[in-house]
Ligand SMILES: Nc1ncnc2c1ncn2[C@@H]1O[C@H](COP(=O)(O)OP(=O)(O)OP(=O)(O)O)[C@@H](O)[C@H]1O
């Protein structure tokens with residue numbers, strides 16, 4: 001039994017961090033995916049000696065655990081695919097021990113949290129069955145484009161696809177799950193994100209699961225539809241950072257300055273709501289499209305100022321902003337910040353040579369520019 005899944009990364013147009021504190025945010029799927037191949041050995045299982053193998057191709061690492069080792073390490077494993085559940089503190093300690101035994105090199109220690117998430121999802125959904133899981137991603141890891149969420153969504157989807165919870169049979173090509181299965185995958189992926197992010201809002205796994213462009217607040221999503229295509233340039237500063245630490249840093253600042261930070265989050269809430277209204281507003285000719293894009297640019301700049309206030313900008317992000325500003329282009333960080341990726345709106349009427357000159361200057365400065373389609377597909381699976 002074998003299944004493939006792919007789940008997209010995302011950009012956040014407005015509202016990162018503030019969304020963790022109850023504000024509205026706007027996000028969109030991008031056409032860069034994490035891909036999973038999941039092969040499950042059919043029953044009857046040999047007792048004890050099979051392996052669960054996880055191959056992380058992007059980082060060139062392979063982990064495997066004998067089923068007997070997992071059985072011995074966990075007090076109890078009761079797979080319940082249709083009941084997403086959090087990883088208990090006790091089980092988290094077991095996962096830490098199981099991953100520590102693998103001696104991940106210190107320079108790559110941030111990968112541990114992804115492996116914990118995998119083991120929690122695997123044992124909670126399938127229990128003790130021999131299997132092989134291979135993960136590859138088009139996304140730069142830990143750069144603000146939702147690699148952790150697309151990792152959790154694509155793994156959860158592949159695991160769920162090979163349980164009795166799914167009713168898809170004899171279908172060919174890339175398929176979408178029904179709403180019930182999508183909801184289930186999204187809930188499991190959120191449990192994985194909790195292990196990687198600490199305190200996620202759920203926006204990243206939700207947009208990766210459902211795709212499109214969404215407005216998100218306190219776990220509720222509203223789909224939004226742009227009346228004109230938005231062209232975004234993504235610039236990777238290549239400065240590594242960790243979402244969990246950045247989210248925790250903003251919470252600490254909010255604890256130190258509760259009134260000021262609540263006002264910042266409230267301002268972001270207004271920005272996100274206005275951004276989604278503008279995105280959905282009709283634009284039929286060049287003048288209205290330009291007016292709409294100018295409003296989006298201004299809102300992006302305002303949001304960037306507030307992200308700086310939250311303490312999540314970075315010298316590398318500021319360098320990208322200075323460069324794009326020279327070409328009169330508006331930018332903001334996207335995702336958790338602290339390095340990672342910056343988003344720049346490329347207006348519809350922008351002359352190609354201006355965009356090319358901006359990209360050349362960014363690349364000459366050591367940054368990596370990516371162009372991505374915004375607001376596309378969500379999670380898909382294939383049994384071929
Ligand atoms: N393809 C992958 N292979 C292995 N681990 C992965 C993969 N994708 C994500 N991860 C895990 O997710 C972690 C990165 O998550 P993190 O939340 O810090 O960044 P991000 O999701 O790319 O950015 P953001 O949360 O700001 O959108 C990695 O350190 C690793 O543990």
Ligand SMILES: C[C@@](O)(CCO)CC(=O)[O-]
Pocket residue numbers: 012015016017018019020144146197199200201202203204243247334335336
């Ligand atoms: C920084 C954050 O707001 C977005 C990360 O892509 C964290 C979250 O919402 O879980």
Ligand SMILES: [Mg+2]
Pocket residue numbers: 146147148149197204243
């Ligand atoms: Mg993440």
